[in-house]
Amino acid sequence: MHGSEPTSPAKSTRHAPTEAVVVDFSHHSDAFAERPFQVLAELRELAPIAWSTAHDGFWVVTDHQAVIDGLADYERFTSRFGPAIPANPFGTRHIPVGLDPPLHTTYRRVLNSWFSKAEVVRREPELKTLVDEIVQDLAERGSWDFVADLADVVPGAVTLGILGWDRSRRLELLEVMARGLKNAASTDPDVVARNAEGNRWIREQILAEARDRRVNPRADLMTVLSTEPIADGVPMTDEEISDTVVFLLLAGFHTTSGALTALLVQMARQPDLRARLEQDRSLIPDAIEEVIRIFAPITALARRATEDTKLGGVAMKEGDWTLFVNVAANxxxxxFPEPETVDLGRNRAKSVAFGWGIHRCMGLHLARTILRLEVEAVFDLLPGHVIDLAGTRRARHLGIGYFYETVPAHLATA
Structure with a gap:
């Protein structure tokens, strides 16, 4: 298929299924990162559900209906083996996304109250103060990078604040996570070893925080996870705490960052959109939803078949890995007619930008609020800002997320 890379040699959990369309698609390849939408459109046209020989073999699903059907059916397509192909370097059993009901329901119930719409509304003044302070600093500097100086700052600071961690630790945590995710598909022994060391280090930090909360409890989520009965009336084990906090760190630091930079770059490329949003702030939430639909920060979600079954008329075997490509579905x-066009009035009820089914993003209310506050602050405090589109660089390895590495900008008068 044009735009994908061959794998050598193809290693599969089994031989390519009979009558399946076989491709060499890898969501971690440079070729995919260079032209993701075109590659996925070509793949969908060739076969909405195809068998890829990459990463030991898996089904790649690009049809919208098949994606939402598969993600909604946790009984046939389980999350228990992790959400990524190949396995995430920071573990496979992220809680609650790495669980199915009834355990998923138990653990998510504990977390939901910290990320509910009501809780986010209650905290909005605090969030606005944080965002405005960060953006005001950019205005005083005159030039900055929207990735390193805003998009990567706010979500991490908010996440650490909810957990009750020292926000000054944001950079060291971000560095370890970013390095691991960038090299998630590497088979180089040295890289694999570094990723494993990064995973160990993060989990050591988590357990150190947990030990501290057991001695010095506070009004934060880390204390709840470390001390309160969760399942069957007993506190979480150290492993369960680690699996939960790893998930919160990965999700909290990265996805909102990718969404903000995608929107800011889109406004730079489409000045009429920027002008429209500046003049009518009530349209900002629609713009956020539409840009997230197009440039989904979570590119794909992996599941594993629990039985011999069919999806979209394609026969699958028990144990088969399946990659549901959110961005392809969107x-x-x-x-979605004319899917790459930004249409603020579009019906996005079936967008899978925030996932689908029971695993739909737990932090979507928080993410939406942070993004709106960031855009409003940029309009208010950085009027006339200019993004250097020639200097903007998107991540060369998409993997499971659509991110920018750098988005340099400055005030027009600087």
Whole structure:
């Protein structure tokens, strides 16, 4: 298939299924990162559900209906083996996304109260103060990078604040996570060893915080996870705490960052959109949803078949890995006409930008609020800002997320 890279040699959990369309698609390849939407459109046209020989073999699903059907059916397509192909370097059993009901329900119930819409509304003044302080600093500097100086700052600071961690630790945590995710598909022994060391280090930090809360409890989520009965009336084990906090750190630091920079870059490329949003702030939430639909920060989610079954008329075997490509579903013209066009009035009820089914993003209310506050602050405090589109660089390895590495900008008068 044009735009994908061959794998050598193809290693599969089994031979390519009979009558399946076989491709060499890898969501971690440079070729995919260079032209993701075109590659996925070509793949969907060739076969909405195809068998890829990459990463030991897996089904790649690009059809919108098949994606939402599969993600909604946790009984046939389990999350228990992790959400990524190949396995995430920071572990496979992230809680609660690495669980199915009834355990998923138990653990998510504990976390929901910290990320509910009501809780986010209550905390909005605090969030606005944080965002405004960060953006005001950019205005005083005159030039900055929207990735390193805003998009990567706010979500991490908010996440650490909810956990009750020292916010000054944001950079060291971000560095370890970013390095691991960038090299998630590497088979180089040295890289694999560094990723494993990064995973060990993060989990050591988590357990150190847990030990501290057991001695010095506070009004934070870390104390709840470390001390309170969760399942069957007993506190979480150290492993369960680690699996939960790893998930919160990865999700909290990265996805909102990717969404903000995608929107800011889109406004730079489409000045009429920027002008429209500046003049009518009530349209900002629609712009956020639409840009997230197009440039989904979570590109794909992996599941594993629990039985011999069929999806979209394609026969799958028990144990088969399946990659549900969210961004492909959101670009399926059968679901979203002219899918790459920013249409603020579009019906996005079936967008899978925040996932689908029971694993739909727990932090979506928080993410939406942070993004709105960031855009409003940029409009208010950085009027006339200019993004250097020639200097903007998107991540060369998409993996499971659509991110920018750098988005340099400055005030027009600087």
């Amino acid at each position: 670009h399926d013209p059968a679901a």
